[in-house]
Amino acid sequence: MTKKMINQKGKLNEELINTIEPNFVFKDKPINRFNTLEINDVNNSANKTELLNELKKHINSIENCNLKNNSQNLVLGDGNINSPIMLIGEAPGIEEDKSGTPFKGEVGELLNKMLLAIQIKRKNIYCSYAINFRPPEDRKPTSQEIKRYSFFLKEHISIINPKIVIVMGSSAMEAVTGINTKISSERGKWKEVILKNETYPIMITFNPSYLIRFPENKKYSWEDLKRIKQKIQDLEIKI
Incomplete structure (x- = not known):
């Protein structure tokens, strides 16, 4: 009489897989990795949006803030939240305070x-400010105010997680x-x-508002912009 050979190894492997993570489904059809990337992008955007909304709530919860008390709107950010480039200005002015952008x-x-x-379109980057409320009469923020809001700004950078700031x-x-x-x-x-750890x-x-007042410094900004362009090329960033 001949004994029937049983593939015990295959059975054990199946049991081991189901022990670690039950309900595995095996298919011969190859994975569509492009769809997987698209799903990841959507999930990433949804997660960032949720985190940004929470950040906005935290900033709005600040108490005894002269900047907040004299502003119409909190200005958080605008643009592509998944952009590899994040641009940070100083503080909102009167028009930004009115619009909230x-x-x-x-x-x-x-x-x-x-x-x-x-060769960068602004809609393809993410823009924000160091201070989220307009200083009265557009004065320069104090070091105390800058320090207070820097906590939120650094969290903001971590959420966007850009390649260049x-x-x-x-x-x-x-x-x-x-x-x-200086x-x-x-x-x-x-x-x-x-x-x-990033x-x-x-x-x-220089800030654009400064360049409007002192246009002779635009030549220095142009040198900075060229360095940014070179860095984008060096890091092979698509923007």
Whole structure:
């Protein structure tokens, strides 16, 4: 009489798989990895949106804040939340405060031109501010105010998780890096900041509102923009 051979190994493997994770379904059809990527992108966007909404609630919960008490709207950010580039300005002005969105009016038009000069459409990046409420009479934020809001800004950067951060203006520079010297001595140099074990390359440059008041400094901003373009090419970033 001949014994029938049983594939015990196959049976054990099946039992082991079902022990670790039950209800596995095996198919001969290959996985559509493009659909998987699309689903991941959707899930990533949904997660970021949820985190940004929570961040906005936390900022709005601030008490005894002169900036908040004298503003119409909290200005969080605008643009592509999955962009590899995050741009951070100083603080909202009167038009941004009214609309609740960053970089409006003449300042926004100049920013658009600056970005287009290095083949970037503003809608393809994410824009925000170091301070989320308009300072009274558009005054410069105090170091105490910058420090208070830098906690939220750093969380903001971690949520967007960009490949490059563009920092425009001395208040934004201080909020991100802690440097409070003259921006003219720091601009144009690549720096790094580490947040939650992630390292972000940072380029410090002039704010568009400053360039409107002092157009003779546009030539320096152009040099900074060229360095940003080169970094995008070096990192092979698609934007």
